[in-house]
Amino acid sequence: MGQFVVNSQRFDPYKNFKFRVKWDGRYVAGVSKVSTLKRTTEVTKFRSGGDPSTSFKAPGRTEFDAVTLERGVTHDSDFEQWANKVWNFQSSLGGEVSLADFRKDIIIELMNEAGQTVISYNLYRCWVSEYQSLPDLDANANAVAIAKIKLEVEGWERDYAVTEPKEPSFVEP
Template structure:
């Protein structure tokens, strides 16, 4: 049974289709998909010299998986401008080593549109950018642009608490 402290009548977990992504404090238009937030800690085996039959498992380095954002093609230039800070067709001098890393936030909302979770991703930068998908005149699909973000970690924003639902 799910544990909801404010809405004790609620048993259902939150859905995965109500979310928004903030870059530079502004929501990005048309974001339709965000890949999972995943971190992995390596296992370091260690064995004591006096006990040859067993080894212990110690935590090693922690890495954070890249996060992929997908958005429908709109006139919002946030993704394109950010990707151009890392690489610009005009040459390396047109990029920005000062501003290419950004902190972003992913906000999750309940069915009523109330923010219920927020995650902050730190020092993200664009490692892949797809400006246009394959174009197909016989298809019936939305044009999606894709951004792959490397990051140096993330954490849940604990200041976002469970709201009272009507």
């Protein structure tokens, strides 16, 4: 683990509305929401036959929750192209999955108010398990059309090489 440099000037926690998502070496346009990064480790209970009524606990399997990305519907087809690698309607029978590249590693970057990356997470071997190309369409509504992809994730970790940057300051006149 890396050494952390504490910014003595920063008092407030980071906000949740400044972030970027990156895959295939480039930032994905227009992502407006990323669901929680969460992992759960099962508890395995065991006891010895001679013990009274107590049990011991040990960690079991660890699972990583799926991550959902949302963005407004535009002509950009990044979500759809990735979803089509998992199941493509136009493929020949038995060839619906692009086995060579349907999984991607992605990066989620949290930024401070100045737009500097302050925390970064790497998500590994992700693939699209659900794809919503259009929401319910309603002529009486006044909302943005949202597309969604649900990503199955095999693991994630914080990138400790990303350290807290020196925050900019305005010069007083």
